[in-house]
Amino acid sequence: MAEQDQISFQRGDDTTLLVRFSGAWRLRGGLPSASLVDRELQSAAQVRGVAFDTKELISWDSSVLAFLVELSELCRQRGINMDRAGLPAGVRRLLHLAEAVPEKKRAQRRGRSIFSPTRGRFGHRRRRLFGRDAQVPRRDERYLCSALPHEGALPACGSFLLIQQCGAQALPIVTLISFLVGVILAFVGAVQLKQFGAQIYVADLVGIAIVREMGAMMTGIIMAGRTGAAFAAQLGTMKVTQEIDAFTTLGLLASGIFSAAARDRFGFDDASAVSLRRFRRCAGRGHGRHRECSISPGPRTFARPSMRLGLTDLFGGVFKSAVYGVLVALSGCLRGIQCGNSSSAVGDAATSAVVTGIVAIVAACGIFAVVFYVLGI
Amino acid sequence: MAYGSFVLMRDLNFTINDGDVFIIMGGSGSGKSTLLRHLIGLNEPAQGEIFYRADNFTKADPAKRQEILRRTGVLFQSGALWSSMTLAENIGLALEEYTDLNPHEIREIASLKLALVGLKGFEDYYPSEISGGMQKRAGLSRAMALDPEILFSTNLRPASIPLAHVCWTI
Numbered sequence: 001m002a003e004q005d006q007i008s009f010q011r012g013d014d015t016t017l018l019v020r021f022s023g024a025w026r027l028r029g030g031l032p033s034a035s036l037v038d039r040e041l042q043s044a045a046q047v048r049g050v051a052f053d054t055k056e057l058i059s060w061d062s063s064v065l066a067f068l069v070e071l072s073e074l075c076r077q078r079g080i081n082m083d084r085a086g087l088p089a090g091v092r093r094l095l096h097l098a099e100a101v102p103e104k105k106r107a108q109r110r111g112r113s114i115f116s117p118t119r120g121r122f123g124h125r126r127r128r129l130f131g132r133d134a135q136v137p138r139r140d141e142r143y144l145c146s147a148l149p150h151e152g153a154l155p156a157c158g159s160f161l162l163i164q165q166c167g168a169q170a171l172p173i174v175t176l177i178s179f180l181v182g183v184i185l186a187f188v189g190a191v192q193l194k195q196f197g198a199q200i201y202v203a204d205l206v207g208i209a210i211v212r213e214m215g216a217m218m219t220g221i222i223m224a225g226r227t228g229a230a231f232a233a234q235l236g237t238m239k240v241t242q243e244i245d246a247f248t249t250l251g252l253l254a255s256g257i258f259s260a261a262a263r264d265r266f267g268f269d270d271a272s273a274v275s276l277r278r279f280r281r282c283a284g285r286g287h288g289r290h291r292e293c294s295i296s297p298g299p300r301t302f303a304r305p306s307m308r309l310g311l312t313d314l315f316g317g318v319f320k321s322a323v324y325g326v327l328v329a330l331s332g333c334l335r336g337i338q339c340g341n342s343s344s345a346v347g348d349a350a351t352s353a354v355v356t357g358i359v360a361i362v363a364a365c366g367i368f369a370v371v372f373y374v375l376g377i
Numbered sequence: 378m379a380y381g382s383f384v385l386m387r388d389l390n391f392t393i394n395d396g397d398v399f400i401i402m403g404g405s406g407s408g409k410s411t412l413l414r415h416l417i418g419l420n421e422p423a424q425g426e427i428f429y430r431a432d433n434f435t436k437a438d439p440a441k442r443q444e445i446l447r448r449t450g451v452l453f454q455s456g457a458l459w460s461s462m463t464l465a466e467n468i469g470l471a472l473e474e475y476t477d478l479n480p481h482e483i484r485e486i487a488s489l490k491l492a493l494v495g496l497k498g499f500e501d502y503y504p505s506e507i508s509g510g511m512q513k514r515a516g517l518s519r520a521m522a523l524d525p526e527i528l529f530s531t532n533l534r535p536a537s538i539p540l541a542h543v544c545w546t547i
Contacts, residue, residue, distance in 0.1 A: 027486070027523065028523075030476075031478060069485075094493065097492075097493050101496075103497040104496075241457060241460070242457035245414075245419055246451070246458075248419060248446075251474075
């Protein structure tokens with residue numbers, strides 16, 4: 001680390017401050033601050049120039065450059081001349097290169113979504129919440145990195161953003177499907193049960209079907225089509241554009257990244273699947289009751305005291321939704337990683353992820369049905 | 378080097394010394410990029426070994442490989458910037474992972490690296506918001522983020538990168 005004792009100061013004459021560098025300056029350890037020089041300059045107000053002595057500088061890297069760039073800006077603000085003659089030739093050349101192109105003024109960006117991770121209404125709110133310099137994750141690549149199995153755990157704000165992207169933003173489509181499934185179940189059930197005078201059980205039919213099976217399964221299928229395909233397409237595109245190779249060559253093992261990513265996916269898929277399923281279940285039940293009433297508005301329907309819906313059904317549905325979330329995440333990540341190196345391969349990967357996810361969910365649903373039957377749940 | 382039973386190159390044997398600028402030239406499809414992928418561990422050689430100084434890269438365990446790879450930087454042909462991160466974040470990720478720098482210092486280094494390729498002021502831009510040539514320059518910055526001992530490039534002198542910047546990388 002470039003410690004303070006690697007910089008020393010000497011007053012060359014009354015108006016020049018000599019900054020002496022020594023030792024090895026390495027980026028990995030940290031950066032000294034130009035405020036060290038600033039304090040020296042404040043203590044001697046008559047200083048009009050800064051010079052450098054690097055005879056004892058053993059080795060250097062970007063840490064020296066960053067320090068000098070900051071110092072250069074400080075000198076410019078104070079109107080102090082910076083004499084670079086004492087710097088190594090390589091440092092002088094790089095400083096010249098860094099200053100060769102003037103800074104571009106930031107262009108105004110327009111048309112940002114309010115859901116933009118860094119800008120827009122949500123982005124600014126999160127900035128205020130987590131601080132301006134907070135390393136706010138941005139979409140999946142950032143999360144892949146954040147979820148690496150080292151000290152950098154996935155930040156809470158990243159989880160929140162993932163849930164927002166894959167959960168809350170999927171609510172409209174899930175709601176629509178829920179509404180339609182609820183209506184279909186109610187109509188089909190009412191028509192059939194009416195033959196036996198058992199319309200009163202339509203509510204049970206819709207409620208139990210939604211809570212135990214259909215809620216979790218339909219949400220899982222929707223998530224497979226929406227989120228699973230998105231995972232596969234994004235990972236596939238990253239592969240095509242060599243972004244995954246870049247992760248690997250950075251020393252972040254791809255296998256580690258993706259296994260961590262998969263775990264990450266499971267987590268938020270569970271959460272979002274559960275929340276969506278709850279939302280959908282309510283919608284489905286509501287519509288089921290409503291339709292039942294419209295078909296057979298007899299007093300017995302309204303006199304039905306309660307449905308035979310218990311906590312076992314509820315927890316069974318929640319458990320299934322968690323498993324379906326895992327399957328969606330697995331299929332999306334797996335097909336994305338297996339993607340080829342062409343644009344058509346990305347499309348194939350997305351398609352394959354959806355198909356794999358749906359097949360896995362339906363198969364799991366069948367297995368659950370058998371197991372629950374055997375266990376008497 | 379081989380893809381399955383198809384042998385692409387055989388009897389490769391070369392040494393690159395400190396300070397060397399080692400250029401591999403050849404026609405399209407001759408295996409230049411494939412050779413590079415073998416050198417950086419993205420592909421495994423069918424036979425033979427690759428050494429970084431005394432370290433056997435081919436037979437190294439994953440941890441050792443990571444350690445070796447941290448001493449290298451790779452500039453991919455298309456830049457391969459992570460599209461959902463800003464340029465500063467692209468550069469800062471490696472610094473965040475492998476140094477003890479705080480966020481302010483990381484930002485400072487990222488700005489410096491971008492300034493060295495003429496992209497000062499573009500820290501908060503996403504790769505999709507800049508031109509292809511600028512993306513390559515930003516990719517060069519990212520490759521040099523950790524001041525690597527070895528820089529690999531699949532395209533040493535693309536037309537969009539000024540010669541001065543290439544000299545800096547060398």
